[in-house]
Amino acid sequence: MLEEIKAYWYELKTEYEKIYGEAILRDFDKSKEYLEKMQSYLISKQEESPSNVDVICTLASAMLELRYGDEAYVELLENFLDKFADTLDDKDKARIYTNIAFVEDYSRKSLDYLTKAKDINSPYAETYTALGLYNFSEYEYSGDVKNLELSREFFETAKGIDESYESTMNYAVSLYELKQYEKAKTLFIDLLRTYPDRMWLKLCIAYCEVNLGNKDEAMHYIEQIEPDSEDGYYLTTDDIADFQIFDAYYVLEEYDKFLEYCDEEVDENYYIIDCDYLFYTLWIKGKLERFKKLEENNRTYLEEALKESLEDEYDSEEEKKETIEGWEKDLKEFEEMILSIKSDAPRPEVKLKLYPEYSCFMVDCVRHRF
Numbered sequence: 001m002l003e004e005i006k007a008y009w010y011e012l013k014t015e016y017e018k019i020y021g022e023a024i025l026r027d028f029d030k031s032k033e034y035l036e037k038m039q040s041y042l043i044s045k046q047e048e049s050p051s052n053v054d055v056i057c058t059l060a061s062a063m064l065e066l067r068y069g070d071e072a073y074v075e076l077l078e079n080f081l082d083k084f085a086d087t088l089d090d091k092d093k094a095r096i097y098t099n100i101a102f103v104e105d106y107s108r109k110s111l112d113y114l115t116k117a118k119d120i121n122s123p124y125a126e127t128y129t130a131l132g133l134y135n136f137s138e139y140e141y142s143g144d145v146k147n148l149e150l151s152r153e154f155f156e157t158a159k160g161i162d163e164s165y166e167s168t169m170n171y172a173v174s175l176y177e178l179k180q181y182e183k184a185k186t187l188f189i190d191l192l193r194t195y196p197d198r199m200w201l202k203l204c205i206a207y208c209e210v211n212l213g214n215k216d217e218a219m220h221y222i223e224q225i226e227p228d229s230e231d232g233y234y235l236t237t238d239d240i241a242d243f244q245i246f247d248a249y250y251v252l253e254e255y256d257k258f259l260e261y262c263d264e265e266v267d268e269n270y271y272i273i274d275c276d277y278l279f280y281t282l283w284i285k286g287k288l289e290r291f292k293k294l295e296e297n298n299r300t301y302l303e304e305a306l307k308e309s310l311e312d313e314y315d316s317e318e319e320k321k322e323t324i325e326g327w328e329k330d331l332k333e334f335e336e337m338i339l340s341i342k343s344d345a346p347r348p349e350v351k352l353k354l355y356p357e358y359s360c361f362m363v364d365c366v367r368h369r370f
Contacts (some may be wrong), residue, residue: 057364094122125162
């Protein structure tokens, strides 16, 4: 049934793209007519085969695209589970559990459904990708390496099922964060052979080389990265920010290169009040005019914010107290940072971080899987 459903969707997509000259679902208003046709088609198939999992999962995805909302999506799938629980096999249940987890957005309910799918040996890479992403986000929040280890295990399982770019990249990122730089580098280099112009991979390899102490190799890759280049790849991780490059130059103690990237435009567009390593670099390189300007501008900003917080109206005394104390703390820490740098304090450390691709893990997504 799934191939038949995909064939019908392909007909709709082809007709849409021929008329509008763009990919379907890019414009909701224009795509709505075709989504409604898909919905009607799937409802007719559901009437013919009420217990068909291919139909219900694709129907749920189409309804989500039609903006019925997360609650309607979950209700449709949970009702199906309740009605056909005795006839569904573990593979079908795992598929539905994973689809439900997608709209729960890494919540406890999402974890519960993903765990249920894992416990019945889900054959879907999406299940383990989602568990990897859940645990990686927990690691980012708590710093608990146990979550990072779990993330690596789940990403490795996903890669074993589906050796796609994203599965391999996510696994390599988890290895990197676990400081297994050689293993991570090997995987990134293997991917680069397939995607030779992918800037994100060059950044990943550069970071590995930095942490391995291979400065020349790191510079080789960093100097190839163009953050605003159109390399034809459009995942979230492919959108490289300037700071991801200039941070690497700072760690390598290439201070002139660092300041070349981290220029005065950064002063205007980034929140740099707590960017101690920028102030440090300006100080040791004798860029005192820029240092003084940044110092005065940021001090003025904090002082004015504190003054406004004293005059603002609040819903409660607790909110007022927390806000004022927050600005007082920021101002105090800023003054301590400036004093520390002027007193020749040790060089601030910067950790070069990599992130997995927080992508769609709906097994039956009509946008990404069809």
